[in-house]
Amino acid sequence: MTFRQAYERTLLTIVRTRDLMAVAILSVLLYAFYYPAPYGHQTARALPLVVVDQDDSDLSRAIVTRLDDTRAVQVVARTGDMAQARRLVQARRAEAILLLPRGGAGAIVAQRGAGGMALWLNGTYLLRAEGIGISVAEVAGDALAAWRAQRGLDRRDEIAPPILLHPLFNTTSGYRDYIFPSVASIILQQTLLFACARLVAERRRRGERPPGTVEAVGIWAACATIGCLAALFYFGFVYWVQDIPRMGNPLGLALAVPAFAAAVSALGLWLGGFFADGDDALKVLLPTSVPLVFLGGFAWPLDQMPGWLATFAWLSPATGGMHAFVRLNQMGATLAETGWPLTILAILAAVYGGAFMVASRWRRAGFAARPSTAPMRGQDGG
Amino acid sequence: MTPHGALRSLSAACGEEVSRILATRLDLLLLTLMPLVLLGSMAAMLWGGSPHDLRTVIVDRDGGSVARAIVRNIAANRAIKIVGTTPSLDDAMAMIRREAAVAAVVIPRGVGTRNARGAPVEIFYQTVFLSTGALASTSLRVVISTTLADRQVRDAALGGVAALHTPLPGVQVTLLGNPTASLEWYLGLLLGPAILHLLIAVTCVGSVGLLLDDKAFAAFARRSPHPAATLIGRLTPHVAAGTMWTTVWLLWLTLARGYRAEGSLALIVAGALLLFVATAAVALLLLAATREVSTALSGAVIIAGSALAYSGTSLPITGAGLFPRIWSDLLPLTHFLTLQMDQVLGVSAAPVARAVAGLLLYPLVAGGIALWLIVRAGRRV
Known part of the structure; x- marks a missing residue:
C-alpha cells in the first residue's frame, strides 16, 4: 500500500466508523463548549458572608454596605451574635464570618491597627476562601481608608507607596481563561489518543495484517492531520468564540501544532498495538485523563513535583502541548522562548513514531495471515 | 421469583x-x-503541601536601603525564590514568557522616600497558570507591603495572613477545615x-x-x-x-x-x-x-x-x-x-x-x- 492510499484509507475509516468519528471529531466539538461552561462567569460571585457587627458604628455599617455592593460577596446576614453566625456556617448557609468587634472604630481612631476585625473562612474550598478573603481585604481597606480620610486620621508621611499589581496574559484573572487553555491540550490529546489507539486495536481484533513502514507512515500522517485540524479549530474558532487570549505567535503555533499532533497520534497508534480490542484500549486510557490534566502542571507547578514524576509528566505530549500552546497563544512568546516544550514535543514525536514503526514491523513479521471477517465496530454497513 | x-x-x-x-x-x-x-x-x-519557591525576578531600579530590604525579605519568604536580578523589565518579561519566572518585582528609583503619589512598586505576575501566579503575587504583596509598612507605618499587623496568602492588613484570618491553607x-x-x-x-x-x-x-x-x-x-x-x-x-x-x-x-x-x-x-x-x-x-x-x-x-x-x-x-x-x-x-x-x-x-x-x-x-x- 502506498503512503497516499494509507493516508486516504485511514481518513475514510475514521469518518465512516461511528465509534472513531465520535471520539476523534464529535468529542472535540462537544468539549470545546462543554468543558469551559462551568467557568464561563470567570470569577466567583455572590459568595455568602455573615457579618457579626458588634460595633454598629458608621465604619462597620460602611463596610457592610460596601461588601454587599461587591460582585464576589453577598452579605446573607448581619447579626451581633457570634453563635448565630457559626450556626449559619455549620448549616452551610454562609462561607465566612466577618467580625467587626465592639469598639473597633474607636480603636482605629486611637491608631490601634484595624480595630480587631477578624475573618473566619471555610478553608475546605481553598480557592473560594481566597476569593472572599481578597474581596473583604479590598473592601475593608477601602472603607477604612475612606473613613480615616474623612476624619483626617491619615498623615501623608504615614502612607506607604502603593503597590501596583499587573496580572499578565489573563488580565481579568478569570478562571475560564486560566483553566480552559491548559485543559484544551488534554482534550486534544485524549480524544486523538483514544481514536488512534482504538483504530489500531480494532485492526488487530479484525485480524488485519499490521501495516508496513510506508503504510504506517500514511496512517500516522492521517491521524496527525486530524489532530492538527482539531487544534486549529480550538485555537482559532473556539478561542475566538469564547474570547480567550489567542494567537500570540501564529508562526510558532504553525510549528507546535504539527509536532504535538504527531507525538499524540504516534503514541496512540503505538499503544493501540498492545490491545486486542478497541474497547480495552479505551478502558485503560480513559481513566488517565484526570491525572494527566494535573500532571501537566497547570494547578501544581512541574518544578515543585518530584523529579521522577515531572519527567514522567513530560512523557505525556499534553504537558509539552500545554506549555507550548499557552506560551504561544496567551503569552505571545517567541520560538526561542518556547524552545523547551517544542523540543520535547519533537523528541516525543520521533520516539513514539519510531516505536510505532518498529512495533508494526515486528508484528507484521510475526503475523500469521488469517481471513478478516469481523467488521470494524460501529462502521457504516458493518 | x-x-x-x-x-x-x-x-x-x-x-x-x-x-x-x-x-x-x-x-x-x-x-x-x-x-x-x-x-x-x-x-x-x-x-510538598503547598507550592513554594515560586520563581521571581527582581528589577531593582533603586538599589538603596529600602530596595535592599525588600529584596532581602522576598528572599527570606518561603513561598518565593529569587531567580535573577536584572535592570531591564523586558528581560524579566522574557523570563516570565519562558516560564523561568512566575513574577517580576519592579522597585522604582526613590522607593521609600516618596509618598503615595510617587512611583509605586510594581508586581508583574502571570495569570495563565493562575494558582501559582496568584500565590506569588499575594505573597510578594504581603512581603513588600510589610517591608514598606515597617519603614513607614508601624501599626499594620498581619495576623493569619501568611496562612491564607492574602493581604488583609490588620484583620485576623482563620481558615476553618484547612488551617494551614x-x-x-x-x-x-x-x-x-x-x-x-x-x-x-x-x-x-x-x-x-x-x-x-x-x-x-x-x-x-x-x-x-x-x-x-x-x-x-x-x-x-x-x-x-x-x-x-x-x-x-x-x-x-x-x-x-x-x-x-x-x-x-x-x-x-x-x-x-x-x-x-x-x-x-x-x-x-x-x-x-x-x-x-x-x-x-x-x-x-x-x-x-x-x-x-x-x-x-x-x-x-x-x-x-x-x-x-x-x-x-x-x-x-x-x-x-x-x-x-x-x-x-x-x-x-x-x-x-x-x-x-x-x-x-x-x-x-x-x-x-x-x-x-x-x-x-x-x-x-
Whole structure:
C-alpha cells in the first residue's frame, strides 16, 4: 500500500466508523463548549458572608454596605451574635464570618491597627476562601481608608507607596481563561489518543495484517492531520468564540501544532498495538485523563513535583502541548522562548513514531495471515 | 421469583464477577494497579503541601536601603525564590514568557522616600497558570507591603495572613477545615474521588458490557432467573473497590499526611459508598440506553471525566449559566464532594442529609430505569 492510499484509507475509516468519528471529531466539538461552561462567569460571585457587627458604628455599617455592593460577596446576614453566625456556617448557609468587634472604630481612631476585625473562612474550598478573603481585604481597606480620610486620621508621611499589581496574559484573572487553555491540550490529546489507539486495536481484533513502514507512515500522517485540524479549530474558532487570549505567535503555533499532533497520534497508534480490542484500549486510557490534566502542571507547578514524576509528566505530549500552546497563544512568546516544550514535543514525536514503526514491523513479521471477517465496530454497513 | 432466590442470584453474580476479575488480567489491573499508580502519582505530586519557591525576578531600579530590604525579605519568604536580578523589565518579561519566572518585582528609583503619589512598586505576575501566579503575587504583596509598612507605618499587623496568602492588613484570618491553607489537603480531597469516580464508571461499563449479545441484553435477561439481582451482584465488586480505594486515599491524607476532618471520616466513607453505587447506576443506565460499550464509555467520560469541573469546588457554580448549574446538580460527584467537604468543615445534620438524599436518587432513578430497560428487553419476543 502506498503512503497516499494509507493516508486516504485511514481518513475514510475514521469518518465512516461511528465509534472513531465520535471520539476523534464529535468529542472535540462537544468539549470545546462543554468543558469551559462551568467557568464561563470567570470569577466567583455572590459568595455568602455573615457579618457579626458588634460595633454598629458608621465604619462597620460602611463596610457592610460596601461588601454587599461587591460582585464576589453577598452579605446573607448581619447579626451581633457570634453563635448565630457559626450556626449559619455549620448549616452551610454562609462561607465566612466577618467580625467587626465592639469598639473597633474607636480603636482605629486611637491608631490601634484595624480595630480587631477578624475573618473566619471555610478553608475546605481553598480557592473560594481566597476569593472572599481578597474581596473583604479590598473592601475593608477601602472603607477604612475612606473613613480615616474623612476624619483626617491619615498623615501623608504615614502612607506607604502603593503597590501596583499587573496580572499578565489573563488580565481579568478569570478562571475560564486560566483553566480552559491548559485543559484544551488534554482534550486534544485524549480524544486523538483514544481514536488512534482504538483504530489500531480494532485492526488487530479484525485480524488485519499490521501495516508496513510506508503504510504506517500514511496512517500516522492521517491521524496527525486530524489532530492538527482539531487544534486549529480550538485555537482559532473556539478561542475566538469564547474570547480567550489567542494567537500570540501564529508562526510558532504553525510549528507546535504539527509536532504535538504527531507525538499524540504516534503514541496512540503505538499503544493501540498492545490491545486486542478497541474497547480495552479505551478502558485503560480513559481513566488517565484526570491525572494527566494535573500532571501537566497547570494547578501544581512541574518544578515543585518530584523529579521522577515531572519527567514522567513530560512523557505525556499534553504537558509539552500545554506549555507550548499557552506560551504561544496567551503569552505571545517567541520560538526561542518556547524552545523547551517544542523540543520535547519533537523528541516525543520521533520516539513514539519510531516505536510505532518498529512495533508494526515486528508484528507484521510475526503475523500469521488469517481471513478478516469481523467488521470494524460501529462502521457504516458493518 | 422469590426474595431468597434473588439474593442467591446476587451473591452468586458477585462471586462470579470476583472470579472473572481475578482471571482477567486487564480488569484486575484496572481495579488494583491502576488506582494505585494514579493515586500514587497524585500523592507524589502534592507531597510538598503547598507550592513554594515560586520563581521571581527582581528589577531593582533603586538599589538603596529600602530596595535592599525588600529584596532581602522576598528572599527570606518561603513561598518565593529569587531567580535573577536584572535592570531591564523586558528581560524579566522574557523570563516570565519562558516560564523561568512566575513574577517580576519592579522597585522604582526613590522607593521609600516618596509618598503615595510617587512611583509605586510594581508586581508583574502571570495569570495563565493562575494558582501559582496568584500565590506569588499575594505573597510578594504581603512581603513588600510589610517591608514598606515597617519603614513607614508601624501599626499594620498581619495576623493569619501568611496562612491564607492574602493581604488583609490588620484583620485576623482563620481558615476553618484547612488551617494551614494546604493545597495538598484541598486538592487531595478532590482528586482522589474524581479519579476513582471515572475509573469505576469505566470498569462498570466494561463489566456489564460483556453481557451484551448482538447489541442487546435480551439473551442475558432471558437466561438469568433474576436479571436485576444478577446485575447488582455483578456491579458490587466494583462499588466495593471504589469505596476501598477512597478509604485508602482518605487514610493516606489523614493518618499518613496528618490532615484532619472536623466531622466524621466514617460518614465520608459511607458517602463514598453511595458515590460508587451512584456511579454504577449511571454506568448501567448508559449501557442500557446505548447498548454499546464504546458509546457508554464515551458517555461515562463526559459525565465522570468532567464532573470535577462541574462540582463548583474551584470556581463556585453560583453565577454560572443555567446549564452548568442544572448539570452540576445532576452529577453524583457534586453531591459527594459537598458531603465530604462539609464533613471536613464539621457541619450540622441538615446539609449531610441533603447530600445523602441526592446520592440516593441515582440508584433509585438511574439504576431503576436501567434495570427496567434490561429486564424489559428479556420480555420482548
